[in-house]
Amino acid sequence: MSKTLREIYEYDLIEDDGIDYTVDEWFNTIMEKTKDQLNVSDVSRMLRQKICSRIAIKRAIEMLSDDPFVGEMFEGQLMFNLYAGKEKYLRLFYTQMEPVLEKAGIMAKAHHWASEDEKKEYIDIVAKFAQKIREETENEAC
Template sequence: MKIKEIYLLQQEAAQEGYALDEWYNSLINKDISELNTVDLCRMIRQNILIELAIEKAIDVLKTNPLVGDVYDGQLLELLYSVDEEKIREYIEPLNEILLNIKQNLEIGDFICQEDYHEYLDLVEKFLTKINSL
């Protein structure tokens, strides 16, 4: 079933050459299982179907905590930026993912030590954020 059918959304008339309109129309014509990293990152950045984006991002991060559209770790970073009220109901799975990342992340997963430490800092900040809710 297509996203537009699940959420009763209408396809918008895309302004010619306007990539966001084109992407949105493409997005709502996908099945949920067809969402990719690019879609999830853009959904979070644009605050579009944010609950769906959070749920799918959690699923993706369980298997690949370093996934991103442009750079490693981008999906987790975008998820961290989501308003606290919107992630409140996802505290348990987020906590589980973050603790798993913290325990299993290795410096060899990164190009340099600086990236490794920045990502670990993000994980720590995220844990602090959700534990304060």
């Protein structure tokens, strides 16, 4: 049986102090989930909030492998959120990201986008992500 995020990270839940904090409620909710129970919305928010980054990045890669255009509010949002993730953890997953980015770049050209601007932005972020990985890989080789 998979462990919950709370068990993995040994976090305490945020106690209810009577004030309505949506972020606290969300945090407590995801802490009770296993990695596989995290949905696109959870992972996107985890990446934006920089919470449990390793698990969020790993889950995002799994989701993007299945659908490179997955997003909570717009197509490709998860890719944008992942690109902006915590760099020290992103580096750990660069080799796993390379085939995802390659597939995303190829599929993006034929994908039906709502606008040319969305298509361009998505292709640009995929290219920037791939370039960042190439540069990091080259620096490690030196």
